[in-house]
Amino acid sequence: xxxxxxxxxxxxxRVEDLVKWARRSxxxxxxxxxxxxxxxxxxxxxxxxxxxxxxxxxxxxSPRQADLMIVAGRVSQKMAPVLRQVYDQMMEPKWxxxxxxxxxxxxxxxxxxxxxxxxxxxxxDVYVPGCPPSPETLMHAILTLHEQIRTGEITKRRxxxxxxxxxxxxxxxxxxxxxxxxxGTPR
Amino acid sequence: xxxxFTETPRVIERxxxxxxxxxxxxxxxxxxxxxxxxxxxxxxxAVLRLEDGKVLDPAxxxxxxxxxxxxxxxxxxxxPSTHGVLRLMLELDGEVVLRTKPIIGYLHTGMEKxxxxxxxxxxxxxxxxxxxxxxxxxxxxxxxxxxxxxxIEIPDRAVWIRTLMLELNRLSSHLLWMATNGxxxxxxxxxxxxxxxxxxxMSFFEKTTGLRFNNNFVxxxxxxxxxxxxxxxxxxxxxxxxxxxxxxxxxxLTGQPIFRERTEGVGGLTAEEALAxxxxxxxxxxxxxxxxxxxxxxxxAYGELDFDVIVGTYGDNFDRYALRLAEIRESIRMIRQxxxxxxxxxxxxxxxKVTPPPRGRIxxxxxxxxxxxxxxxxxxKVPEGEVYAAIxxxxxxxxxxxxxxxxxxxxxMHIRGPSFVNLQVxxxxxxxxxxxxxxxxxxxxxxxxxxxxx
Amino acid sequence: xxxxxxxxxxxxxTAAGVGVxxxxxxxxxxxxxxxxxxxxxxxxMVTDLCCVDYLGHPGRTLPDGVxxxxxxxxxxxxxxxxxxxxxxxxxxxxxxxxxxxxxxxxPGTEAMEREAFDMFGVRFDGHPDLTxxxxxxxxxxxxxxxDYGTGRVPIQFKEAPGPR
Numbered sequence: 001x002x003x004x005x006x007x008x009x010x011x012x013x014r015v016e017d018l019v020k021w022a023r024r025s026x027x028x029x030x031x032x033x034x035x036x037x038x039x040x041x042x043x044x045x046x047x048x049x050x051x052x053x054x055x056x057x058x059x060x061x062s063p064r065q066a067d068l069m070i071v072a073g074r075v076s077q078k079m080a081p082v083l084r085q086v087y088d089q090m091m092e093p094k095w096x097x098x099x100x101x102x103x104x105x106x107x108x109x110x111x112x113x114x115x116x117x118x119x120x121x122x123x124x125d126v127y128v129p130g131c132p133p134s135p136e137t138l139m140h141a142i143l144t145l146h147e148q149i150r151t152g153e154i155t156k157r158r159x160x161x162x163x164x165x166x167x168x169x170x171x172x173x174x175x176x177x178x179x180x181x182x183x184g185t186p187r
Numbered sequence: 188x189x190x191x192f193t194e195t196p197r198v199i200e201r202x203x204x205x206x207x208x209x210x211x212x213x214x215x216x217x218x219x220x221x222x223x224x225x226x227x228x229x230x231x232x233a234v235l236r237l238e239d240g241k242v243l244d245p246a247x248x249x250x251x252x253x254x255x256x257x258x259x260x261x262x263x264x265x266x267p268s269t270h271g272v273l274r275l276m277l278e279l280d281g282e283v284v285l286r287t288k289p290i291i292g293y294l295h296t297g298m299e300k301x302x303x304x305x306x307x308x309x310x311x312x313x314x315x316x317x318x319x320x321x322x323x324x325x326x327x328x329x330x331x332x333x334x335x336x337x338x339i340e341i342p343d344r345a346v347w348i349r350t351l352m353l354e355l356n357r358l359s360s361h362l363l364w365m366a367t368n369g370x371x372x373x374x375x376x377x378x379x380x381x382x383x384x385x386x387x388x389m390s391f392f393e394k395t396t397g398l399r400f401n402n403n404f405v406x407x408x409x410x411x412x413x414x415x416x417x418x419x420x421x422x423x424x425x426x427x428x429x430x431x432x433x434x435x436x437x438x439x440l441t442g443q444p445i446f447r448e449r450t451e452g453v454g455g456l457t458a459e460e461a462l463a464x465x466x467x468x469x470x471x472x473x474x475x476x477x478x479x480x481x482x483x484x485x486x487x488a489y490g491e492l493d494f495d496v497i498v499g500t501y502g503d504n505f506d507r508y509a510l511r512l513a514e515i516r517e518s519i520r521m522i523r524q525x526x527x528x529x530x531x532x533x534x535x536x537x538x539x540k541v542t543p544p545p546r547g548r549i550x551x552x553x554x555x556x557x558x559x560x561x562x563x564x565x566x567x568k569v570p571e572g573e574v575y576a577a578i579x580x581x582x583x584x585x586x587x588x589x590x591x592x593x594x595x596x597x598x599x600m601h602i603r604g605p606s607f608v609n610l611q612v613x614x615x616x617x618x619x620x621x622x623x624x625x626x627x628x629x630x631x632x633x634x635x636x637x638x639x640x641x
Numbered sequence: 642x643x644x645x646x647x648x649x650x651x652x653x654x655t656a657a658g659v660g661v662x663x664x665x666x667x668x669x670x671x672x673x674x675x676x677x678x679x680x681x682x683x684x685x686m687v688t689d690l691c692c693v694d695y696l697g698h699p700g701r702t703l704p705d706g707v708x709x710x711x712x713x714x715x716x717x718x719x720x721x722x723x724x725x726x727x728x729x730x731x732x733x734x735x736x737x738x739x740x741x742x743x744x745x746x747x748p749g750t751e752a753m754e755r756e757a758f759d760m761f762g763v764r765f766d767g768h769p770d771l772t773x774x775x776x777x778x779x780x781x782x783x784x785x786x787x788d789y790g791t792g793r794v795p796i797q798f799k800e801a802p803g804p805r
Contacts (some may be wrong), residue, residue, distance in 0.1 A: 229748070300785055300791055304791060463747065478721050572702075576660060585663055596697075598698060599694070607753075607756075608749060
């Protein structure tokens, strides 16, 4: 290939890998702490667990500067529009970790007040189990996300994170009445 | 403002209610000309029970101030320093806060409704997720209310284990408060230190209960498990380390000029105002009122412990900081006494009605298996009645009002969250202060939104 | 400890309770006057105000002369100087769910009354800002009423085999 003649002070590789490496090594989360899980998210960022080992200690307060939204805690019906707005304000590429069972599926609070899974509002990349997930579990999720970024594509825009089209005529929303809702990332 | 209640019979002129009061934007801060005088007074921090001039000169309320001179800004619900999803609407004149209105409900979880669907056995799982900074307290108040309805007395060891866990939890909650308060005032080191010490308590909780928090450890009839072997050593290490490091906080914050400048005289509160606004806990004690339910209305084993009730003098943010730091030391003093006095015995009541049979008997006896199954599916029946139990959580009086209809599920379970009530003091604390001090004032109230919104 | 007299409760049906000195059952017209009397008798603080919906309750123990109604507003008062607690329970009929507000006596009840309104639809006459506090503004219904469903959603699993 002719590379043998070159001096040995550089590496060759694809631009794509470089971009992925850079993205993976500096995922900045937006502070979206809601409930109990937020305390564990803070604990993960603090002394004992030290998220900065993964280049993630920079919790951005402005969604415009963040790549990752860790939805930490239960999402109420009142909070849902706020959550969606903050998500829309984030720049591409962006990822979402749904931390804890309340964010993932409503958890033990299957009632009128809680959105039964944040994936009805925004697309989710990694679900973290636990109530609350310990900082180790959150870190595992973060490493899983890093792996997804490393093996994923860089140019493909993610599917538009619209909420599922629910046929309003077929199942009109009556507060307090059970309603059929599909759990899962909108495709 | 005060109505005349002497005239009888009264004819109440009732307005025709419409949905207008819950229309778009009704919860938000509105312009002055759209707000009536009582509400406006509340938003500028007047405590309307007190006489004029005592808390706010009515002349200071500028009812006719044009709205183009001031600015209404929105802070939250997603904001780094509002301690959760609290939303504040502030009216500002430059950087000075004129009016404040807290808007809550962004974490409303419907726990009181869910609590009516869970049995008394399952109920502790539900309430422990309310105050996620001190879960043992909500579990305990729920259990105390249930036990009062049942009319049972729990064994001594269970009482002392509960007391130990409550004090350790107060320690961890105050440490977390030290961390976040430091963060809000720009002291990132304090944030790291607070979490570092808290992790020690958390590992002990994990060892004892299996979870770091949301433990579901205190249950009606006792506690879920006995303390692990060697718990005295673990707890003694926690006490020694945290006590030694609490003096490092003194070096870092208490004597530091910048910290004192930012907290002394900021967010002042008087005892009269605090009482009128139903404020409890460190906020009330910081004004000089020695009201601590552990001392004044003792529950569990607090009557046998030797401790001091810490009070402040000026009711400002620095008093509240110093008070919580001193309460950390008092908690350590109490925990050391608990280690000495911990009795032996059963960790839960041996009442077949309430207590499931031990694991070993389930394998051997069919009756025990059925009994176990029935307790965890149907639960136990609680006599008809209503009760209000209250304990001192790190944030104030945590109450549980429970109504039973004789079945195995509470008919109504209401939790009086101290931060829910304490939040009403914000317009008063923030009035006339700077916007940057607003963050410090919110922090000094120590709201936990899970408990505010429930 | 100062002794306090509960003279304000004379003429009002009372009962004993667990962990509380007395439970008073005034009717709606004497509700605020009773509380005002208790405030003068050194009950400095209303610690808790909540509402209970007794729809479907098999029957509760009430003293003579008190007619059971669907809603009940429960006020827990605390005297710091005498270390005593008193509870006031006032019956509120379903058709006319309005009681007078305690705001002018105890400003700390503001948030609690708003919560009771939000969750039960009981209105408080004289409250400065009676709006929803926990639920979104456009929410319909009052969630903690017994005839309001929990809103339990049946879980449907993604890619689960459908009915055949």
